[in-house]
Amino acid sequence: MNLKLLSKISFLALSSAIMTIGCSKNEFKVKGEIYGGENKTVMLERTGFQGQWIPVDSAHINKTGGFSLKFPAPQSPEIFRLVLDNKYIYFPVDSIETITVTSSFDKFGNDFTLTGSPDAERMERFEKELLDAYYSNTDSLKTFKKEVYTKYMKELPGSIVSFYILTKTIDGKPLYNPGNPDDRKYFAAVATGFKTHRPNAPQTTLLEQTALQALKEKNKEEGKYLSIEANEITVIDMDLQDDKGNNVKLSDVVGKGKPVAVIFSLLNHQDSPEINMALAEIYNRKGGNVEFYNVSLDSDQYAWREAAHNLPWITVYSPGEFMSEDAAKYNVIQLPSFFIYNSEGELTSRPLTLDELSKSL
Numbered sequence: 158m159n160l161k162l163l164s165k166i167s168f169l170a171l172s173s174a175i176m177t178i179g180c181s182k183n184e185f186k187v188k189g190e191i192y193g194g195e196n197k198t199v200m201l202e203r204t205g206f207q208g209q210w211i212p213v214d215s216a217h218i219n220k221t222g223g224f225s226l227k228f229p230a231p232q233s234p235e236i237f238r239l240v241l242d243n244k245y246i247y248f249p250v251d252s253i254e255t256i257t258v259t260s261s262f263d264k265f266g267n268d269f270t271l272t273g274s275p276d277a278e279r280m281e282r283f284e285k286e287l288l289d290a291y292y293s294n295t296d297s298l299k300t301f302k303k304e305v306y307t308k309y310m311k312e313l314p315g316s317i318v319s320f321y322i323l324t325k326t327i328d329g330k331p332l333y334n335p336g337n338p339d340d341r342k343y344f345a346a347v348a349t350g351f352k353t354h355r356p357n358a359p360q361t362t363l364l365e366q367t368a369l370q371a372l373k374e375k376n377k378e379e380g381k382y383l384s385i386e387a388n389e390i391t392v393i394d395m396d397l398q399d400d401k402g403n404n405v406k407l408s409d410v411v412g413k414g415k416p417v418a419v420i421f422s423l424l425n426h427q428d429s430p431e432i433n434m435a436l437a438e439i440y441n442r443k444g445g446n447v448e449f450y451n452v453s454l455d456s457d458q459y460a461w462r463e464a465a466h467n468l469p470w471i472t473v474y475s476p477g478e479f480m481s482e483d484a485a486k487y488n489v490i491q492l493p494s495f496f497i498y499n500s501e502g503e504l505t506s507r508p509l510t511l512d513e514l515s516k517s518l
Contacts, residue, residue, distance in 0.1 A: 183230045185250050189258035190222040191241065191265065200240040201226045210238065230254075233358055234276075234317035241265045247284070249276040249317045276318050283309055283322060291327055302332065306343050314350030314456055320360050323347050341371040349423075349456045356427040392502060395483045397452065397473035400465035405473055410450055412502025416518055420451045421484055422493040424464035424472070432493060433468065435511045439518065440470055447518050454481050454492070 187201060197218050202210040216224040228237075230253045239246045239258060244266035248256050256277050260269035267288060271281040283305070290301035310319040323343060325332040333340045348368035351361040396406045411417045420436070423429060440449055449470035455461040458474055465472040475481040481489075487496060495508040497517050508514040 183253045184227045185230045185253055186225065186227045186255040187237070187239065187248075187258060188223070188225040188255065189260075191218055191224065191258075191260050191262055192222045193262035194218040194222055194241065194265070195220050197241060197262065199224050199226070201228060202238050202240055203228070203235065210240075212240075233355075236317060236321050246271075247280065247321065249274070249280055249321065251276065251317070276316065279309060279313070279318050280321065283318070287325070287327065287332070302340075306346065310343065310347055310350075314347075315354030315358070316350075317360075319347050319350065320364070323364075335367050335371040341368075344368045344371055346456070349454065352423065353425050353456050353460075392498070393486050393504065395450075395452065395473070395475070395486070397475055397483065399471060399473050400462045405450075405471055407450055410448055410471065411498040412500075413448075414500050415446055415448055416500055417448045417450055417498040418514060418518060419487070419496040419498070420449055420493055421487065421489045421495075422451060422453060423455050424453050424468075425455050425457060425460045429464070432511070437469070439511070439515045443518060452481075452483055454484060 191197070191199065195218055198215055199218055200212050201214040201216075202212050204210055213228050214226045216226050218224045226239075231250060234249060234251045236247055237250055238248070241262070242265065246258060246260065246266055246269050248258070248271050250256065251274060254274050256271060256273040258269060258271060260266075269281065271277040286301065286305075290297045305322065309322055310316075313319050323333050333343050335341060335344050344364065345368040348361070348364035351358055351364050355361055392408045392411055394406060394408045396404055399405050407417075407419065422432065424433075436449065436451075440447065451465075451468065451470055451472040452475050453461050453465065453472060454475055455464075458476075461474055465474075475483040487494070495511075495514045496504060497506045497508065497514075499505045506517050508517050
């Protein structure tokens with residue numbers, strides 16, 4: 158991957174390269190003070206559709222260091238940046254808000270404060286901690302990367318700050334690289350968060366594609382190819398907890414005289430109701446002559462449990478989201494994914510669509 162793909166993430170989609178600005182007259186504002194920057198010009202930029210940064214407003218810094226900028230509020234969260242003397246301060250904008258930036262001309266881009274929204278304050282803390290780790294030593298940076306997911310990304314699923322952190326570059330190098338085996342799990346986790354909490358956000362598709370490509374490469378490197386040949390593959394077992402808190406082994410379900418469909422999916426996604434209705438139609442039409450073993454990869458286990466209560470088939474939860482060990486066993490690279498065990502307990506087919514699933518059963 159992948160410098161080409163990483164470049165696509167870092168620049169094409171960093172913020173509003175895939176956002177749209179509404180026709181509303183609502184605006185957000187950026188103001189503040191840049192000490193020592195008197196008579197300089199500070200610019201506000203956003204990314205264009207080709208990934209380039211486009212100036213959208215500029216302001217003359219007055220004799221006390223003050224400045225003020227404004228731009229139409231984005232319809233979706235977006236990253237903007239201030240530019241001064243080829244140095245940058247990045248900040249998130251969610252809607253109509255006022256972001257206050259305080260810095261100095263000499264330390265612009267390295268030493269600053271952001272106020273006006275919780276996300277802006279989180280981004281400030283992240284930037285400062287990143288610089289401290291980067292300029293300390295390599296071991297410190299490695300430790301920081303392990304901690305930052307829990308501290309900033311895991312607690313903010315679907316947050317534009319999480320997206321920014323994941324696509325951050327420093328001195329021209331990516332902080333997180335989907336081509337790095339140690340970093341792939343972070344892309345998968347953030348992609349799952351966006352898919353669950355911001356399914357319509359433009360970043361979601363790109364993150365999901367990146368996570369799935371990383372998973373493909375991981376499976377390829379580890380030699381995990383799932384070859385479906387009738388009567389040759391026995392149960393690839395899973396032992397997972399259902400919505401009632403009971404562990405259900407797949408090997409206890411298959412080979413009991415009826416075909417079993419193993420389904421990998423998300424229950425808390427905008428498409429889930431439609432998919433579950435189609436599955437219910439197949440399930441009911443078979444009149445008890447088929448069993449479903451539905452493995453959910455949702456990021457929010459509690460929301461999954463609520464959704465699972467409404468389903469008549471076996472629904473279990475696999476932790477790890479897109480990097481679930483169970484999903485890796487089956488080389489799952491898209492959701493939903495389907496696998497069929499025949500009535501004798503043999504893994505016989507991998508339908509690609511709901512129609513193929515129905516026909517195979």
